[in-house]
Amino acid sequence: MPxxxxxxxxxxxxxxxxxxxxxGVDGARPEQLMPDARTVGTDGEVFLLFPxxxxxxxxxxxxxxxxLPAVLELTDVAPVAVxxxxxxxxxxxxxxxxxxxIATPGQMMLRLEVGEVHVDDLWGEGSVDPDDFASSVPDPLAPYETELLQHLAAAHxxxxQGLSTLLGQRSADGPPAIHRVVPLALDRFGLRVRCRDQAGRLFDARFDFPEPVGDVHGLRRAMHTLFEAAQG
Incomplete structure (x- = not known):
């Protein structure tokens, strides 16, 4: 896992x-507090571009x-309807x-020296050491994830839906009672989907790739293998 x-x-x-x-920004509208761009420096500092x-x-x-104490709050929303x-x-x-x-005229770059990091996501909740954050790299599929998930949902x-055959039997009377399967998240280690069973209950399932993928070409091979396993 990442x-x-x-x-x-x-x-x-x-x-x-x-x-x-x-x-010191009382009364500011939410959009005025959203940076136009974000990047991470070599020492783990976060640069934020604002007007x-x-x-x-x-x-x-x-x-x-x-x-000046500050907190950068990030919210990750699935790019597909789930x-x-x-x-x-x-x-x-x-x-x-x-x-x-650093910035062009009319803009200013702000530097956030990171002291504490906390994450709460599909994998769980926990703190991150700032040094570990500084030395880490983003997932190589992240720039393409939105497009890839939307493509999977629309064209595949x-x-x-056929991946439900890999989830095992959830009903004592027959095949898995899964009504709908939607792609939810994608990273170099695998695909996560959100499922709804016939009773309306939601649950997530994770399909790990045989090995981590480093680019879109590797992802195509991994997804082909996964779909073949579901058909077989």
Whole structure:
């Protein structure tokens, strides 16, 4: 399974929504606290791009040499229509400063020095050491996950539904009583789906690949193998 540090790093560098929570921005609209871009520096610091007149920039500028505490809250929502679409959240807390000279005119880059990291997602809940976060890398499939999951749901729905044959018998009277199977999450280690049984109960299932995949080409082979196993 991906480590908690890798999962958090993936969320930071993905397109999931992020909001910066900090003092001194009372009355700011939620969209004013959402950075236009996020990236992670070599030492694990998180760089956040904002318009130069955004409330977080004003707060960081006003703080100057003082330590301005801040929390970057990330919310990961499934890119396909499934019940309970929030797949996870992560919080990176630390100290915010301006990083002038990096952004283009009209923008300002803010630097979040990470002190604490916490993640709560489909794998579980836990804290992440900032050094582990700094040394981790995002999942290689993350840039393509949204498109891949939407493609699986739209073009390969029957094959995804067929994965129910790999889940074993959930009813004493016959085949697995699974009404619907929807792709939920994808990473280099495997595919997670959300299932609804005939009684309306929801549960998730995980299908691990024979070996971790490093790119989309490897994923195609892994998915082909998985679909073949379901048919056989």
């Amino acid at each position: 480590s908690a540090a890798e999962r958090t790093r993936t969320l930071v560098q993905s397109t999931c929504s992020g909001v910066l929570i900090l003092p 130069a007149d955004a409330p977080p920039v004003r707060a960081a500028t006003h703080a100057q040499d003082d330590e 019940p309970n679409r929030i797949r996870g959240r992560a919080w990176l807390s630390g100290w915010l400063t301006c990083a002038p000279g 729905g029957d094959q995804v």
